Amino acid sequence: MAAINIEVGGIKNFDLSGTDSALGPRWCKWNESFEYFILAKSVKDDVQQRALLLHSAGGEVQELFETLVDPGLGPDVEEDTATSFQKVIRTLDTYFIHRVNEPYEWHMFRNMV
Numbered sequence: 776m777a778a779i780n781i782e783v784g785g786i787k788n789f790d791l792s793g794t795d796s797a798l799g800p801r802w803c804k805w806n807e808s809f810e811y812f813i814l815a816k817s818v819k820d821d822v823q824q825r826a827l828l829l830h831s832a833g834g835e836v837q838e839l840f841e842t843l844v845d846p847g848l849g850p851d852v853e854e855d856t857a858t859s860f861q862k863v864i865r866t867l868d869t870y871f872i873h874r875v876n877e878p879y880e881w882h883m884f885r886n887m888v
Contacts, residue, residue, distance in 0.1 A: 785812060786808060786809060786812050786831045788831065788832060788833030788834075788835075788836070789801075789802065789805045789832045789833055789835075789836050791835045791836065791839070796879060796880060798871050799871050799872045799873075802867065802868070802871035802872065803871075803872070805832075806864065806867075806868075809828060809831060809832075812831070813827060813828075821858040821859055821860045822859065822860075824860040825859045825860040825863050828860065828863055828864070829863065832867075836867070839870070840863065840866065840867065843866050843867070843869075843870055844866070845862050845865065845866045846865065846866065846869045
């Protein structure tokens, strides 16, 4: 594996503060930004992508990730061929995106008058 010098200053840490329902959309935006970042920096190695994601997300996300369990794939899938980077994304997506309370969000939307 060739060493790649990557300046990490281009992306801010993910902010875990705020309501649970706000974390999902914020995580999606942060993750999309991170995907653009690794594409622009030409990071192709799976291990480096995983390490860069966890480093860029910040210490709070690292601590949170260490407590989470990979949800894996559905019961109808025989073999999990996901890379370690894809497993980190899948685990964090499951944690953040499922925290959105859709009925509450609809209620808040309808009361925006």
